[in-house]
Amino acid sequence: MPDNDTTPAIEFQGVGKRFGDNVVLDGLNFTVAKGDRVTLIGPSGSGKTTILRLLMTLEEANDGLILVDGQPYTHEIRGGKRVAISEKRRSLVRRRVGMVFQQFNLFPNMSVLENIIEAPIHVLGIPKAQAVARAEDLLEKVGLADKRDARCTQLSGGQQQRVAIARALAMEPEILLLDEVTSALDPELVADVLGVLRNIAETTDITMLIVTHEMQFAREVSNRVLMFDGGKIIEEAHPEAIFTSPEHERTQEFLRAVL
Ligand code: ADP
Secondary structure (H helix, E strand, O other): OOOOOOOOOEEEEEEEEEEOOEEEEEEEEEEEOOOOEEEEEOOOOOOHHHHHHHHOOOOOOOEEEEEEOOEEOOEEEEOOEEEEOOHHHHHHHHOOEEEEOOOOOOOOOOEHHHHHHHHHHHOOOOOHHHHHHHHHHHHHHOOOHHHOOOEHHHOOHHHHHHHHHHHHHOOOOOEEEEEOOOOOOOHHHHHHHHHHHHHHHHHOOOEEEEEOOOHHHHHHHOOEEEEEEOOEEEEEEOHHHHHHOOOOHHHHHHHHHHO
């Protein structure tokens, strides 16, 4: 990517999302620059997960546009009307976005290596030998080179989550969405996963959008924090600033409750 490319990695333009009468997002605007590591924080029910689920295409917005690297993600404006883009275009732009879930979502009947090479071979059409070589590099990176042939069910939660991170990275996404990736882990396993993500943040220019209750994680990995309340961004700042001297009263209250 050229250095002067200022197209945002992610752009929400007037995004609205309702569940029945419950208006969760109403005309939400925000951008995430390329290479940014953005954490969404805020009380339960403030819309953070909905934002990730829209980007995971597990939910669809009712209004507005989502752009990924300047490309329409699910809808575009054509002839003045908001219309869905084709399935083919969706799947192409969606490949730029990798996802890691709270519950790992690995294929339990496959080995660690098979989990990682599956999509690169079948979705991207990469030759098997190349996919295996890349998977081995990634396993090295997440500290699991010795688990290459293990069944996922033989691994600890922390190890499974590191496999899930390697699997997401194997698709060479430009954006990584991290949805409460440490919430299902025993406390002693959280540090390993955070260490891996910190390393990825330090050694790649991948854009990250993170939802987490772990404020330490937000502090160590992200360079920008967005505080949500009632589906709106009420404060945004560098983690050091927001955690040490939050300006908004609601942010102060939220941080008092969670820190
Ligand atoms: P957060 O991640 O900040 O806790 P969510 O995005 O999960 O917030 O939820 C925002 C609001 O949307 C809540 O009021 C929640 O009840 C509602 N909501 C989320 N998902 C659904 C769904 N699938 N069906 C109905 N309501 C939902």
